[in-house]
Amino acid sequence: MAGTLGDVFDADGVVWTPISPGLAKVRRLIAALLNTVGVVVFSVLAVLFTPWLWIGSALLVATFAWEWWLIGRQVGAWGYAERADDLMIRHGVMFRALVVVPYGRMQFVDVQAGPIDRLFDVAHVQLHTASAGTDARIPGLNAQEAARLRDRLASRGEARLAGL
Missing domain, CATH: 1.10.287 (Helix Hairpins)
Incomplete structure (x- = not known):
């Protein structure tokens, strides 16, 4: 059914990466x-x-x-997708949300994990942008994926920012 609200949350050709169980x-x-x-x-x-x-x-x-x-x-509703110019994050079952963060707007990327998180090999990636309203968070990545994503996002953000 074209033109439904569900289309807003399902971008064409986007492969969503789920977070860790x-x-x-x-x-x-x-x-x-x-x-x-x-x-x-x-x-x-x-x-x-x-x-x-x-x-x-x-x-x-x-x-x-x-x-x-x-x-x-x-947890099953969370997902993220790395595209050429931005990072997309979706979550929510009843109250759905889709956040698109252009790489050029990222200022820095945090990785956080508490003691229980570390016990289950889980980390959270926080993206900070020039506007506090557009900060985004991806919870529940395994530690290796969080480190990989942090490095990748930082390098992509740096490359996009250098072009300004």
């Missing part, structure tokens, strides 16, 4: 830890004070099941 593992581990703490707190309070607090534990378990599913969908 390791990001889902990281997010699910964090969700599991937080929900476990909540369930333990509600359970202890239910034993000590009132059985009605078991409802809180049950709600947290249901919330965790929903988070598990949602995290998989969110």
Whole structure:
């Protein structure tokens, strides 16, 4: 169907590179830890004070099941594509977004990874441009891909900037 809103997010001839499934593992581990703490707190309070607090534990378990599913969908929606003059990043399932960053607008590229990220070999690439509103982020790349992308984007940005 031509002219649909979906066309805005699907550029012709673009090959999207997915992010690492390791990001889902990281997010699910964090969700599991937080929900476990909540369930333990509600359970202890239910034993000590009132059985009605078991409802809180049950709600947290249901919330965790929903988070598990949602995290998989969110991570699967991320992708990026390197084109000749720009980098495209898309994400979102319900609220979709497509960011196009021209290489010539990039000022610097950050790579970040916290302790849990490093445990699962995951890093995040942050692109900074002249305008803070056009900064872009690609989460959940494996460390080697993040380093490769950082170097490639930096060299492409430098080459495009030199032509100004």
